Amino acid sequence: MLKRILAGAGIIILVILAFKYCEFKKDDDSTIEYNTNLIQQQILNVGKLVVTEGHFSEVITYKNQEKYLMDMISFEKKALVVVNANVTVAYDLHKMKYDIDEKNKTITILNIPKEEITINPDIQFYDVEQSKLNPFTGDDYNKINKSVKANLAKKIDKSTLKTNAQNRLISELSKILIMTNSMGWKLQYNGKTIESESEFNQDLKL
Numbered sequence: 001m002l003k004r005i006l007a008g009a010g011i012i013i014l015v016i017l018a019f020k021y022c023e024f025k026k027d028d029d030s031t032i033e034y035n036t037n038l039i040q041q042q043i044l045n046v047g048k049l050v051v052t053e054g055h056f057s058e059v060i061t062y063k064n065q066e067k068y069l070m071d072m073i074s075f076e077k078k079a080l081v082v083v084n085a086n087v088t089v090a091y092d093l094h095k096m097k098y099d100i101d102e103k104n105k106t107i108t109i110l111n112i113p114k115e116e117i118t119i120n121p122d123i124q125f126y127d128v129e130q131s132k133l134n135p136f137t138g139d140d141y142n143k144i145n146k147s148v149k150a151n152l153a154k155k156i157d158k159s160t161l162k163t164n165a166q167n168r169l170i171s172e173l174s175k176i177l178i179m180t181n182s183m184g185w186k187l188q189y190n191g192k193t194i195e196s197e198s199e200f201n202q203d204l205k206l
Contacts, residue, residue, distance in 0.1 A: 036102055042179050043098060043107075050091045050172055052165035056155050058083045062144055064134070077130035077140075083148050085121040087156060089165035092116065093172065107180055109189040112173075112204070115165060117156065121148050170200045 063078040097111040123144065130136050156162065174197045180187045187194045190203040 036100060038183070039100060039107060039176075039179065039185070043096075043176060045175075048093055048172075050093060050165070050168050052089045052161060052168055054087045054089075054156070054159065054161040056083075056085045056087060056152055056159075058148070058151060058155070060144075060147070060151070062140070062147075064140065077128075077134050077136060079128040079136070080126040081144055081148070082124045082126060083121050083152075084124075085119055085148075085152055087120070087152065087161065088118045089156075089161055090116045090118070091165065091169045093169075105183075105185040107176065107185060107187050109173075109176075109187070112169075112189075115162065117153075119149055119152050119156075121145070121152065123148060166201075166204060170197055170204065173200055 060081045060083070061078065062081050063076065092113055095111075095113040096109065099108045099110060100106075101108065128136065177187050177194055177197070177200070181195075189200070192199070192203070194200055194203075
């Protein structure tokens, strides 16, 4: 009789322990699912268009000469060209690719999109001089527009516009870093674990 009572008590204890284990396991799985959903929502919030704007101005003189009769006669056209341009440097973080490893509590950023540079020049012509034998044509305007954009691209490279845009990018990505650290997860990019904004900065310049 005592053996039956002990056996019955043992079975009851095993059932209770099994139930408690399943309950703990369920809570653990729920926590992981909750954390994963929270991370995905935060990345979605970060995933936006980060834009930095700048303004550039320049003045150039355009000249072109047409020669005839073995260069004995020439007809010149020229103009003073004033350029005011609005420039934007943007990162579309909707295009960012990442992987969430729930088992190892790790987020890996697989790809950060390249910056997109848009140049919108306003070109005004002054002191235009031309002749009927060498008038301004669409080809001239195309050449001027191409030259203007090339000069502006050089100015942009020498300016702080790209650096400012990258700083804004890092600021947005750091929101993911702060969240992962607060939840006990790891953030990886470019084959290494990111622990600070400065590491983002170093890797983005590689």
